[in-house]
Amino acid sequence: MRYVDKTVVGLSIAFVVLLFADFFMAEWMRFIGLQSLARGAVALGLLVLWRTGLVSFGHALYFGIGAYAAAMLTLVGYHDAFFLVLAGTLASGLLAFLLGFLLRRYRAIFFALLNMAFSMILYGVIVKTEELGSTDGFSVLTPTFLGYAPQGEAVQTTLFLFTLVFTYIVTVGVHLYLKTTLGGMSMAVRENEIRVEYLGYSAEKVIHVKYVFSGLVAGFGGAIMALAIGQVDPDSMANWNVSGEFVFITILSGIGNVGATYIGALVFELIRTYAFEYAPQVWQFILGGSLLAIIMFLPDGIWSLIDRLRKSEG
């Protein structure tokens, strides 16, 4: 029972509940759920970095690579979701590994903005590439699942199931990783890097590993998003304001728990959906206003509500 703690149990309960809910959920709710899982995965990557004291304003880079890698493979005839998502995830992970050699040397604002710079290079490349539809992007055909080709509503049901299973595995995996010695190094690096070095660990290596991790999950989120929506375009996949949304979700969630990122992503999607529905001309204000409110009243994110609740219980 060494690995089973409250978080793992909570995630498992949520997993089982959602697994059954998949078959009863309203279509629109499932669709929002899918997007929340995809965005939440990226926020999970940011959470891993955040705990190390690093904020990235450029994770749309890995989200975009994941999405475009999966989408481009459909152009050349690959349609299996397992393969597409794996390819998107690995492509992002590989890029994160390579860029990590440079980025692990930077901290604070330099780290944040260098990430943004790289993501905007990807954005620029996509915008200039007419074969990839420039700013329009292109449509992604419905995926198959190991030979099973669902039709109609079953497409989203299957994709949700697929996403749920992998998100569960990834999230529990990240949680367990954060409990290991190397994972636990996050806070140490954030608080005092020199001490970490004297203890015999390389802070840069610690950061590099976490960076690759965050790249992998962001790529996973991107690939899922491409399949869920059936369209990729640079403004929704690789632009800096997409990176900003991920930071927004991370602030909204708080970094207290890996599961929080999905709740944060869901809240974000719901705010956006309803703001868009009821205030079509000022929905951006509502989104910005809610971020402001979170920062002012819940500086540690939604998760701090749960912490507060527990304190009052105890």
Added chain:
Amino acid sequence: MGILKRPGKAALLAGGLAAAVGLTAGAANAADEVVMAVPTFLTGAGAPAFGVPARNGAEVIIEAINKGKLPAPYDKSGKGLAGRQIKAVIYDESGGGVKQVAEFRNKVQKQGVDLFVGYISSGTCAAITPVAEELKMLTIFPICGTPRIFEEINKNPKYVFRTMGHATADGVAEALYVKANMPDVKGYTGINQNYAWGQDSWRDFDLAMKQLMPNVPASDKAQWPKIFSGQYGAEISALMLSKEPLVHSSLWGGDLEAFIFQGAARGLFRKKKLLFSVADTSVYRLGKKAPAGAILGARGPYGIFAAGVDTPLNNWFRKVYQDRYSVPPVGGSYQAAQGVLAAKYAYDAAAKANGGKFPSTDQVIAALEGATYQGLAAKVHMNRSNGHQAATKHMIGVLEWDKEAGGPIMTKVTEFGPDCVMPPPGVNGTEWLKGGMKGAKC
């Protein structure tokens, strides 16, 4: 196992998600109304000059349909669409294809929309077409211009319609106009946005010019700014230095106005002859600042080109629109209204064929396929792409400032028939242009 005694965090996590799942109620719409989603640009660079006038045009028509106050030929068809009131859901088109596809699903699944009449940008239409067909949702594009919709993305549409001509018609009309009015032109260059609409506009104009005026060279340094970039300093410098005297541009909305302001300040319009595909939307907004002497179109017989069309329907529309919004309707207003009229026509015709009962979506589609209906400014012939793509007449002219009337006026206007500028049914636009525009009836 303290977890089981006091679930705390674990249960909260699960409970929160389960609560979210509980939101399973769909939208409850009254049975006697038709929910019509009208996506158009309400924020961003596409909004002021194009999206908002388009929304206004749609609103005027929807209101009149609901009250049963449309003039002839729609005066005897009763209130609403086949007797049901339209509930319009107007929302923002900005944010790109991915966001709009997500929103499309949302509107269908969450708000129970019955049909879509909207989308301005070619990029959005290209992204929406596959998902509209997948969700079997009747979708009428009133505006967007890329020919790719029915030539590449979906060659066999069932649920998607477009109620105006596409970029090929613009390119051909412009080239015909240049040939007739500038026979000695020494060459042409262009500034077009680097996305479907800009790319297709330039390609079709260029191909038409190569057919009609094969000895006039095209520049190989045409400019490709990004959509909604708003800054054209470098592009204007390049255009000023180019040797070609004619500049083709399909910029629209806020981009167009930014380009006009920046170009005018640097004397671009004194040095070069400009040809704008979609500039009518700005002639009233810019007033005297609009470049007099420029050749311009409204992507058909719309906006300022329709000022003189003396029919009860058009006179009514211009008056109501002007009274309510204090400006005359522009191309976008006409085009959006024309899209809504297609729905009016199709629902009523389908109800008639259905013995007066409210028609199914399939019956509405059958009624609209291949139909000819009366738009505000001209007849709309749905006779391309298996009856899903419209052809209308086209008009190009030169913008001048009318000192006496104190307003902009179109001069030297040439009218082109629908079968002169649109490729014949079943023929791909690019191939038609390359093959010498066979079968064009001019």
